[in-house]
Amino acid sequence: MAVINRIAExxxxxxxxxxxxxxxxxxGYDCHETAAYVVEKLKSFGIEQIETGIAQSGVVALIHGQGGDGPTIGLRADMDALPIQEVRDLPYKSTKQGKMHACGHDGHTTMLLGAARYLAETRNFKGTVALIFQPAEEGGGGGLAMCEEGVMDTYDIAQVYGLHNQPSEAFGTFLTRPGPLMAAADTFSIDVVGVGAHAAMPHQGIDSVQIACQIAQGLQMIAARNTDPLKSCVLSITTIHAGSADNVLPATAQMGGTVRTLDEDVREMVIARMQQVAVNIAAAHGGTASVTYNRGYPVTVNHPAQTELAASVARAVMGDDKVTTEMIPMMGAEDFSYMLERRPGAYLFLGSSGGAGLHHPEFDFNDEISPIGASWFVKMVETAQPAG
Structure with missing residues (x-):
């Protein structure tokens, strides 16, 4: 293992x-206190070129190497927490009711700060490092907002990398793959309209509840029978709301859920088929249905050359046996995907071994992996942009 000694110190x-x-x-975007803390640390490291307020509370800091002119490499960490009540009585337990770092973004920010401290001390690379501290990864699309505010172009970022902790994987293991790594995450809602009636006289109405149930069953056929078996599709109905009394057939019903895909053609097929299934099933029963489909984060797609570079750096940090580039894609989503749409780069997972899983109220980031992640960030820079 080759964790950098200075970082270990x-x-x-x-x-x-x-x-x-x-x-x-x-x-979400309200990461102003976190951003201020990040800026305070960056300044204490001697980093002077810092821009704040990007995508409301995002931060970008630049470190220039001593190895001559060269391109700019981007390193990204997310800062936001989740609306979850923490249950463990830790010495550093969340002080804010209903909010906690249940996904390890506190650790991601820390690993990038550790890399920043070392890079500011040594500057043993050419060109520039852009440290990207991003708000609103958890559903807010902060990565897209930062891109739309020009982060990639303003700082002329040539390639970009990110890292996420993974408690389900062995300590110190790096996992990634070229191509699709994480899914597109979309949401939908369906409004069903029938005719209300007394529950004892169903023939006098059109039962919106039964129509909704039929639509729910029909939608599952999209994944089971319309999707290529060698491709992936998850369609989950997560909410159904209708009625307020035991003896009334409600005139309307609402349902909603999420769709996860790893292929844009499959995504388009799902959108088209969902409309056909819902509208036609409702019509067959004498009712109507309208579908609202909301495109969320796109597929996170790693670029092959950059993935191999990132994996080779991971091997240098932890050894060949701790790195795999054949990770099975995950159906979770990540808004780093927006950055990878605009620049070549790669996203990796770092195993933290055990404990509660991500988004669990007992989760806590494993501080022992911080020097590993920080060392990987540093060696990414020094390997991609070696000093002349």
């Missing part, structure tokens, strides 16, 4: 940073 500082961020979680 300030591991206790990194724990302090991470636990401070953990105790003070913020949601």
């Amino acid at each position: 300030f591991h206790e500082d990194m724990k302090e940073w991470r636990q401070h961020i953990h105790a003070n979680p913020e949601l």
Whole structure:
């Protein structure tokens, strides 16, 4: 293992940073306190070129190498927490009711801060590093907002990389793959309209509840019979709302859910078929249905050359046996996908071994992987842009 010695020396500082961020979680774009803390640390490292307020509370800091002119490499960490009540009584437990870092973004921010400290001290690379601290990954699309505000173009970022902790994987293992890594995440809602009636006289109405149930069954055929078996599609109905009395057939019903795909053609097929299934089933029973489909995060697609570079750096940090580039794609989603649509790069997972899973109220980031992640960030820079 080749964790950088200097980073190992300030591991206790990194724990302090991470636990401070953990105790003070913020949601969505409202990461102003976290951003201020990040800026305070960056300035203490001697980094002077810092821009704040990007996508409301995002931060970009630039470190220029001493190895001569060269391109700019982007390193990204997310800062936002989740609307979950923390249940563990940790010394650094969340101080904000109903908010907690249940996905490890506190750790991601810390790993990038650790890399920033080392890179600012050594500057043993050519060109520039752009440190991207992003708000609103958890459903807010902060990655898209930062791209739309020109982060990639303003700082002339040539390639971009990100890292996410994974408690279900062995400690210190890196996992990734070229091509689709994580799914597109879309949502939908369907409004069903029938005719209300007394529940004892169903023939006098058109039962919106039964229509909704039929639509729910029909939609499952999209994944089971319309999708190529060698491709992936998850269509989950997560809400159905109708009625308010035991003896009344409601005139309307509403349902909604999520669609996850790894292929744009499959995504388009689902959209078209969902409309056909819902509208035609409703019509067959004498009612109507309207579908609202909301495109969310796109597929996270790793670029092959950059994925191999990132994996080779991971091997240098942890050894060949700790790195795989054959990870099975996940049906979760990640708004780093927007950055990978605009620039070549790669996204990796870093195993943290055990404990509660992501988005669980007992989750806590494993501070012991922070020096590993920070070392990987640093070596990405020094390998991609070696000093002349």
